[in-house]
Amino acid sequence: MSLPAPPTALLRLSRKVISLLGNGINKYIVWQLPQCNISSNPYGGSTGVYGLINCVAIQNGAVSAVVWFYITKEGQGTLLSFQNAQYPSTPSYTTPWLYIGTDGILRAGDYAGGIWQVSTSSALQPGWHMAVIEEWYSGGTYYLALYIDGALVGLNTTTTLPQLFGANVNYPYNDIGVGYTTSSWSASNNTWFFFNGAIAYVALYNRVLSSSEVSTIYQGNRITNGLVAEFVGDNYDTSTGSWLDDVNGYIAGLVVQSNVPSVIDSIITEFTSGINYDLLAQKIAERISGKPINIANLPINQYGNLYIDINTIANNLKSWFSVLSNASITSNGSSSNYNAGPYRNFLVTIYVGSVSGTSPSLTVYFNAYDTNSGQSIPLASVTLTGAGGTYIYVHDFPGNAFNISWTVGGTSPSFGSVFISVYESL
Numbered sequence: 001m002s003l004p005a006p007p008t009a010l011l012r013l014s015r016k017v018i019s020l021l022g023n024g025i026n027k028y029i030v031w032q033l034p035q036c037n038i039s040s041n042p043y044g045g046s047t048g049v050y051g052l053i054n055c056v057a058i059q060n061g062a063v064s065a066v067v068w069f070y071i072t073k074e075g076q077g078t079l080l081s082f083q084n085a086q087y088p089s090t091p092s093y094t095t096p097w098l099y100i101g102t103d104g105i106l107r108a109g110d111y112a113g114g115i116w117q118v119s120t121s122s123a124l125q126p127g128w129h130m131a132v133i134e135e136w137y138s139g140g141t142y143y144l145a146l147y148i149d150g151a152l153v154g155l156n157t158t159t160t161l162p163q164l165f166g167a168n169v170n171y172p173y174n175d176i177g178v179g180y181t182t183s184s185w186s187a188s189n190n191t192w193f194f195f196n197g198a199i200a201y202v203a204l205y206n207r208v209l210s211s212s213e214v215s216t217i218y219q220g221n222r223i224t225n226g227l228v229a230e231f232v233g234d235n236y237d238t239s240t241g242s243w244l245d246d247v248n249g250y251i252a253g254l255v256v257q258s259n260v261p262s263v264i265d266s267i268i269t270e271f272t273s274g275i276n277y278d279l280l281a282q283k284i285a286e287r288i289s290g291k292p293i294n295i296a297n298l299p300i301n302q303y304g305n306l307y308i309d310i311n312t313i314a315n316n317l318k319s320w321f322s323v324l325s326n327a328s329i330t331s332n333g334s335s336s337n338y339n340a341g342p343y344r345n346f347l348v349t350i351y352v353g354s355v356s357g358t359s360p361s362l363t364v365y366f367n368a369y370d371t372n373s374g375q376s377i378p379l380a381s382v383t384l385t386g387a388g389g390t391y392i393y394v395h396d397f398p399g400n401a402f403n404i405s406w407t408v409g410g411t412s413p414s415f416g417s418v419f420i421s422v423y424e425s426l
Contacts, residue, residue: 007128009220010068011379013201031176031199031231032086038170043137045166051082051174052204053097056228057164060206062136064226066217067098068201073126076100077195080133080202081179082164082171087192093171095163096179098133100124100195101187106153108133108146112162115184118146118154128200132214135164145208150218152211176202176231202231323404323420329362330414334376334405337369338422340397346424348392348404352384353417360413361385362406364420366392369401376403384415 036055038047043058050058057063067079076099083094093111100106104123108131110116132147142162146153161167177195181188207226209217217223323335340346350364363383367376380392404420 007220009218010128010130010200012220013068013203013217013222033174033176033231035172035174038166041166043161043165045161046168046170047166048170049172050166050170051172052229053080053174054082054164054166054171056204056206057135058166061138062134062206062208063164064132064134064205064207064209065098066201066203066205066209067131067133067199068128069131069195069197069199070128071100071124071126071197075104075124075126075197076102076193077197078175078177078179078181078193079131079195079199080174080176082174083180084169084171084173085180086173086175087178087180091173091180093163093168094180094182095171096181096185096188096193097164098131099179099181099185099188099193102189103187105187106131106146106148107186108144108153109185110135110144110162110164111184112142112158112160112167115186116144116156116158116160116162117186118144118156119186120146120148120153124148130218132209132217134208135162136208137165143208147211147214150215152214204228204230320424321422323422324418327418328414328416329406329408329418332405332407334367335403335420337401337403339401340399341424345395346393346397346402346422348394349389349419349421349423350382350384350391351389351417351419352387352415353419355385355387355413355415357413358411359385359409360415361409362413362415362418363409364392365405365407366394366422367403367405368397368399369403370399371401376405378405 033052035049035051036059038050038055038058041047041058045058053063053065065080069079078096078099080098081094081096083091085091095110096107097110098106098108105119105121106124106129107117107119109118129149130147132145134143134145134147136143140159142158142160142165144156144158144162163171176199178192181190181193183190203217205223205226206228209223209226213223321338346366348364348366352362355362361383362385363381365378365381367378369376379394379397382390382392384390402422404422408415
């Protein structure tokens with residue numbers, strides 16, 4: 001499975017994107033969420049140890065989950081679930097809370113005296129999607145809602161206690177990427193139903209998100225009101241067999257059905273478009289040097305490059321790449337691929353000495369190059385419309401190669417004396 005570049009909205013939300021799951025044949029990865037203890041259940045359900053999704057719902061009367069995922073034409077499997085036993089055991093009570101059936105239809109559901117669901121009217125098209133599932137209690141009624149790609153699919157209600165709130169037993173095991181299904185669940189496989197695509201981002205909220213908020217998130221605008229946890233698994237630790245989420249430090253247990261763990265197109269990205277470059281420059285300096293320095297006030301040398309005093313940087317600058325030196329740009333282009341060192345932070349300086357044409361613009365991109373798929377994925381960009389210098393900063397870059405590309409706009413645009421340099425540091 002080769003993943004296309006993630007949507008810009010997803011990059012804005014997650015800041016780091018990775019394929020969490022294997023290839024859907026024999027290299028499945030299960031992500032078990034943290035647990036809590038419910039000593040008193042206000043809904044009359046069971047007490048005891050629960051997984052995070054159940055915990056949020058029982059403690060707050062509501063839970064909303066945002067999931068960005070990628071599917072192929074044969075995409076199927078469970079995105080989020082809770083049950084009272086973990087793989088490979090067989091649970092006696094289980095809910096594949098959000099899953100894509102063997103028919104390609106996305107279903108949100110719970111068990112409340114019977115299967116209780118909301119589903120899309122047709123199979124999802126291959127590609128990137130954002131689903132939102134919400135379940136809450138109000139005035140004696142339980143509600144279930146499903147959104148896909150920012151639009152409401154449907155709403156369902158019941159007055160019977162659902163398993164999310166503790167019906168029948170407690171549910172210690174909440175998983176991303178798998179859930180146990182029985183014949184009662186439509187278009188399932190009647191066993192552990194592994195998701196065969198890629199999950200890039202999961203966010204849990206302790207309240208109901210409004211339709212406008214769901215649309216806002218789908219556009220890539222992060223909402224923090226009620227945000228309990230974000231999961232972006234960006235480090236696989238082979239010694240412990242676990243994924244580490246860098247946002248909240250949660251460790252997610254790893255389960256592999258057959259072969260050695262495999263991650264397909266493991267690309268972590270950083271999106272920093274649209275930031276204040278004066279403030280950014282100072283942050284760059286602080287990260288590189290370990291003490292406050294205003295890079296915006298540092299001089300440009302005779303070659304047009306930002307002059308960085310190595311003594312000031314305290315020897316943390318490790319590599320330097322001259323991408324363009326006194327070049328002229330009149331059309332779109334790109335550099336060759338550069339092998340990155342074992343360092344995490346990149347400062348890209350762009351200097352343009354002269355500009356001509358009508359409404360000219362020059363957009364420079366810092367791209368991760370995926371050697372597996374041969375794709376370049378934009379991580380950050382900046383646009384210039386006149387002569388001068390600016391910066392791009394990308395931190396915690398884990399890839400092995402990168403390149404610089406640029407596009408031009410306007411009528412008969414020409415940019416002269418262009419200098420682009422990349423500095424790699426700790």
